[in-house]
Amino acid sequence: QVQLVQSGAEVKKPGASVKVSCKASGYTFTSYDINWVRQATGQGLEWMGWMNPNSGNTGYAQKFQGRVTMTRNTSISTAYMELSSLRSEDTAVYYCARGSDAFDIWGQGTMVTVSS
Amino acid sequence: EIVMTQSPATLSVSPGERATLSCRASQSVSSNLAWYQQKPGQAPRLLIYGASTRATGIPARFSGSGSGTEFTLTISSLQSEDFAVYYCQQYNNWPPALTFGGGTKVEIK
Numbered sequence: 001q002v003q004l005v006q007s008g009a010e011v012k013k014p015g016a017s018v019k020v021s022c023k024a025s026g027y028t029f030t031s032y033d034i035n036w037v038r039q040a041t042g043q044g045l046e047w048m049g050w051m052n053p054n055s056g057n058t059g060y061a062q063k064f065q066g067r068v069t070m071t072r073n074t075s076i077s078t079a080y081m082e083l084s085s086l087r088s089e090d091t092a093v094y095y096c097a098r099g100s101d102a103f104d105i106w107g108q109g110t111m112v113t114v115s116s
Numbered sequence: 117e118i119v120m121t122q123s124p125a126t127l128s129v130s131p132g133e134r135a136t137l138s139c140r141a142s143q144s145v146s147s148n149l150a151w152y153q154q155k156p157g158q159a160p161r162l163l164i165y166g167a168s169t170r171a172t173g174i175p176a177r178f179s180g181s182g183s184g185t186e187f188t189l190t191i192s193s194l195q196s197e198d199f200a201v202y203y204c205q206q207y208n209n210w211p212p213a214l215t216f217g218g219g220t221k222v223e224i225k
Contacts, residue, residue, distance in 0.1 A: 037160075037216075045205075095159055095160075097159075
């Protein structure tokens, strides 16, 4: 079936970087954009940016520009989101989601904890 | 940035009753609006896109309406599995600058 499977939980120190993966299966990876959305505990959803897996084109929310990088490896149908200069406020569940407007398929989420 | 405002923050409803959730955009998003349902510990699930089109497998008790800046999600007769948090999301911009509303929690009265 169509699914996105993300990498496991991460614990990072302030100032470090984290790279989360999102592996697509059940559909043609290059046919749909991949977006990244995060959610701090008890809070709402925050869109971080998108990537076109076919072209590699990306667009980032202004809040994350300069700190986030979205890439892909089409040979293994996997998208990546790297967030640098981590701070405690980046502690959240990070989701990948398929779609160029509404997001019809979501990954299971990856918990990233930033703590000294 | 287009700001999405949802109301109320919490809605207390009895099973079998009707629930009406609102979402307002700070500027027109045409019909480029989606609704999601999220249960604790789960990823969001797409309910409605294009303001009024149900996603695949979504029951008919869920309906969406509106355009421009005012949108409504209606759950005609709440089932136990419908108690959750609901988010609206606009996708009007290009290049994408998508934004979500703050959510409405639908709880058992």
